[in-house]
Amino acid sequence: MSGYTMKPAMPTEISTEVLPPSSPWSASPVMPAPVCRFENFLGAERAASLLAYAISREADFYAGTVLDPLSGQVTRKGRSSLVLPVTSSVFGAHLADSLPLVREVLGHQAVLTQTLTVLTAHGEGGHYGLHTDASRVRDVSTALSAVYYLHGAPRGFEGGQLRLYDTTFHDGEARPAESCRTIEPEHDSIVFFPASAFHEVVPSTCPSGRFADYRFSLTTWISGAESETASPGPSSGIWQWMARAAEHTRPVEGTPRNHDGASPVALPSGDPAARLAFPRPRSV
Template structure:
C-alpha cells in the first residue's frame, strides 16, 4: 500500500504575498507553425535510387545562396550547403497526389499549380540560419514549402534537424517566436509547412567527410503561377504568418530563383492515388514545443 495519507486534500488560497497582483494581461499570443509529415514517401526502391543519383552528381553541386532582404543581392551569409536545381516527373506526381490531404491538415485553401525544386547536401558544418521562403514564391501567404530527406543507413551525419518556429503576435505585428518544433531528417520522409514559416537547419557534422555521408534533401516550394488575388484564400493563421514573412522579402523585384531552380507545372492528382482524410473532421495535434 501507499505510504501517503488517504485523507482528502483541502484547497489552499494563494495569497497576494505569494502571487503579486497585476493590473494588465501579460501573455502574448503565439501562433503554432502548422506542419504535415509523411513517412515512406517514395518507397525504399525509389528513395535509394534517388539517393544514388544525388551522390553521383557530386561534381555538379554548387554553394547554396541567400538573398539580402534589403538589397536583393545574392550572398552566402548564414548558409553553408550545396545545391543542384532538378526536376522530376515522378516526384511531382507524388506531390500532387498528397497535396489535397496536406492542404486539409494545414488549413490551406490556395490553388497550387507549380513548384521549384533543388537537391541540397549538408556536410561538416552545414547549416541554414533562420529565414522564410518569401524570396522563392510570388505570394508567400498561399505557398507551401516541402523538404524530402535522403541519407545512407546507418546515418553518416549528425545534426541537421529542421526547426520550425511559431509566430509571435505583438503590438499589432508579427514576428518569429522563441518556441519551435524540431523535425528529424529521416530517410524517405517529407515534411510540408507554410512558406511563410520561419525555419532553420541546425548545424550538422559529417565525421567521414565523404559526400555520400551528407544529409541530402529535395527542397521544394509549391505555389500558384497567378497573383494573390487569383490563387485562393488562406486562414487567419497563415495571414498572420505571412505578415511576419513579408519583411524578409527583398525590396527589389526578383525575377528568377537565386539557386537556378525553374518552375515546373504540377500534374493533376490521380483519382486512384489521391490522398484525402477518411472523414471530414479530424483533430489537429500540435505536439510539444521547444524553446531556445
C-alpha cells in the same frame, strides 16, 4: 498512385522545443505553424535510387545562396550547403497525389500550379539560418514549402534538424516566436509547411567527410504561377498572421526568385484515387 505501387506513407509525431525566452514574463499569444509529415513517401526502392543519383552528381553541386530582402543582393551569409536544381516526374507525381490531404490538414485553400525544386547536400558545418521562403515564391501568403529527406544507412551525419518556429503577436505585430518544433531529417520522409513560416536548419557534423554520408534533401516550393493573379488564400487565422510576420523578408520588387538556379515546373494533376494510399496525416 500515378500508375505505381508503394508502401503507405505513415504520419509521425513532431517534437516540440521551447528555446530560452528573452522575457519570462511575456504574455504574448503564440500560434504554431501548420505542419504535416509523412514517412515512406517514395518507398524504399525509389528513395534508394534518388539517393544514389544525388551521390553520383557530386561534381555538379555548387554553393547555395541567400537573397538579402533589403538590398536584393545574392550572398552566402547565414548558409552553408551545396545545391543542385533538379526535376523529377516521379517526385512531382507523389507531390500532386498527396497535396489534397496535405492542404486539408494545413488549412490551405489557394490554387497551386507550379513547383521549384533544389537538391541540397549538408556536410560538416552545413546549416541555414533563420529565414522564410518569401524569396522563392511570388505570394508567400499562399505558397507551400516541402522538404524531402535522404541519407545513407547507417546515417553518416549528426544534427541537420529543421526548426519550424511559431508565430507570436505583440502590440498588433506578428513576428517569429522563441518556441519552435524540431523535425528530424529521417530518410524517405517529407514535411510540408507554409512558405511564410520562419525556419532554420541547425548545423550538421559529418565525421567521415564523405559526400555519400551527407544529409540530402529535395526542397520544393509549391505556388501559383508567376503570370496568374494571386489566388485567394485563407482570409484570417494563422496563415494571415504568418504572412504578416514574413512581410519584411520579401525580396525587393523585380528581384529574381530563382537565385539557386531552379526553374518553375508545372505541377501535375493529382490522382484522386491516390488519396487511399495516404493515411490521413495529423496536424501538429
